[in-house]
Amino acid sequence: MCDVQAKLVAWVDRELTPDEAGAVERHVEECHECRRWVATYERVSQTFDAYCDAVMAAKTPRRARWVPVIAGALIAATVVCLAFLRARVVPPAVIGPTAAIASAPVPGPPPVAEPILHKSMIRRRNPALHVRELATQEQPMDASIEIAIPAEAIFPPGAMPDGVNFIADLRIGPDGSVKQVRLRQ
Amino acid sequence: MSDDSVPLALPLPRLAAGSAEVTALYRELHTPLLRYLVCLGLTSDEAQDVVQDAFLSLQRHLASDGDHENIRGWLFRVAHNLARNRQTSYHRRFGETLDGEKDFLAEDATPEQVVLEKEKLQRFAAAIQLLTKSERECLLLRAGGLRYREIGEVLGIATSTVGDMVERAIKKLAEKCNV
Numbered sequence: 064m065c066d067v068q069a070k071l072v073a074w075v076d077r078e079l080t081p082d083e084a085g086a087v088e089r090h091v092e093e094c095h096e097c098r099r100w101v102a103t104y105e106r107v108s109q110t111f112d113a114y115c116d117a118v119m120a121a122k123t124p125r126r127a128r129w130v131p132v133i134a135g136a137l138i139a140a141t142v143v144c145l146a147f148l149r150a151r152v153v154p155p156a157v158i159g160p161t162a163a164i165a166s167a168p169v170p171g172p173p174p175v176a177e178p179i180l181h182k183s184m185i186r187r188r189n190p191a192l193h194v195r196e197l198a199t200q201e202q203p204m205d206a207s208i209e210i211a212i213p214a215e216a217i218f219p220p221g222a223m224p225d226g227v228n229f230i231a232d233l234r235i236g237p238d239g240s241v242k243q244v245r246l247r248q
Numbered sequence: 249m250s251d252d253s254v255p256l257a258l259p260l261p262r263l264a265a266g267s268a269e270v271t272a273l274y275r276e277l278h279t280p281l282l283r284y285l286v287c288l289g290l291t292s293d294e295a296q297d298v299v300q301d302a303f304l305s306l307q308r309h310l311a312s313d314g315d316h317e318n319i320r321g322w323l324f325r326v327a328h329n330l331a332r333n334r335q336t337s338y339h340r341r342f343g344e345t346l347d348g349e350k351d352f353l354a355e356d357a358t359p360e361q362v363v364l365e366k367e368k369l370q371r372f373a374a375a376i377q378l379l380t381k382s383e384r385e386c387l388l389l390r391a392g393g394l395r396y397r398e399i400g401e402v403l404g405i406a407t408s409t410v411g412d413m414v415e416r417a418i419k420k421l422a423e424k425c426n427v
Contacts, residue, residue: 072415078396107421108391114372115391119283123292224278 065090065097075104134216141210141233148206149239206235270310274303277320280392281327287388288331298334302327321398324389328402368425375424383417386410 067090073079074087091097210231217229227248234243278299285295305326306319315322376384382403389399396410403410 069415072418073396073411076390076396076414078411103422104418107418110368110372110425111387111421112391114369114376115283115287115388117369119286122286224274 065094067091067094067097068100071097071100072104075101075108134212137210137212141208144208145235145239145241148235208233208235270303270306273306273319273323277323281323284324284388284392285327285331288328288385290331290334294331294334298327298330301330318398318401321394321401324392324394324398325402328385371425372421375421378424379417379420380413383413383420386413387417390414 067087070079070083070087071091074084074091077084079087091101210233212229212231213227230247232243232245232247233241234245236242281299281302282292282295285298286292290298302323306323309322310316379387382405385403386399389402390396394402396414397407399410400407
């Protein structure tokens with residue numbers, strides 16, 4: 064066994080003084096056994112690195128693989144919500160005044176407190192306008208939707224630190240269209 | 249053995265709290281710190297918390313005009329101490345059965361290669377269990393890119409002791425698993 068062998072790991076790690084490193088280098092060039100040990104130590108170091116990476120990968124939540132799926136699902140859900148809202152704001156068809164009033168859900172106070180209207184008063188109201196007004200009242204005027212979007216879905220890998228998410232605020236107008244989109248962290 | 253045979257990878261003459269250099273330091277050391285802490289035994293969430301706390305401490309340190317020498321070693325030392333304070337999870341997970349080793353194989357790796365690599369890493373995990381706590385910590389900090397002198401500062405031991413421990417640990421691993 065060579066005397067230099069005790070310094071081989073420190074030499075591989077560049078921890079020796081220039082004089083010591085020079086002496087070890089000259090010896091390693093001539094000694095087959097020490098070259099073999101140096102190769103072994105380098106392989107052990109590489110395997111240790113790979114092992115640490117594997118430990119980290121095993122313990123880190125694998126969120127990245129699901130990001131495209133989650134993002135797709137969110138987009139699909141948004142489209143369905145918008146389509147649903149739009150379908151509910153269809154203008155009323157031409158129907159008879161009595162039927163329209165009867166079919167429209169009229170929110171109001173309990174029956175006991177409801178004022179009794181004379182037929183003449185009812186006739187003075189425009190039924191079509193009334194139905195349109197009720198349909199509009201059913202919709203929230205400024206419905207808003209928040210969508211959480213992981214940073215990995217927007218930026219390339221490594222561009223943002225892990226765990227950063229963004230939230231997209233969508234403000235939905237009465238007609239179901241998107242009135243405002245705001246991205247925040 | 250020399251203390252400064254190779255200059256530090258991060259020459260940081262003067263740092264200001266919140267400066268671009270601190271941001272660059274965060275980008276460079278975030279992943280190595282996380283890997284070190286996770287390998288020490290913290291969960292991914294705990295490690296994230298500790299890294300955040302360490303950089304907050306760095307901000308306070310720089311704001312109070314603290315020492316600017318060897319910031320990288322300083323950060324690892326703070327993270328190490330914060331991790332040690334979480335003793336309930338510390339020590340218990342390093343060397344557990346791996347599930348994520350496939351991530352490090354090429355996409356076109358054959359099933360045989362996958363099995364061989366898995367067996368190699370599991371042999372290695374068993375060999376790591378035979379190391380002392382200090383030897384494991386020395387190897388982990390070395391894998392994080394720290395010099396022997398910096399490792400000594402983090403663990404509170406002499407540089408020459410670090411050299412002995414690293415050499416002993418590498419030789420043990422080489423003997424126990426035929427890599």
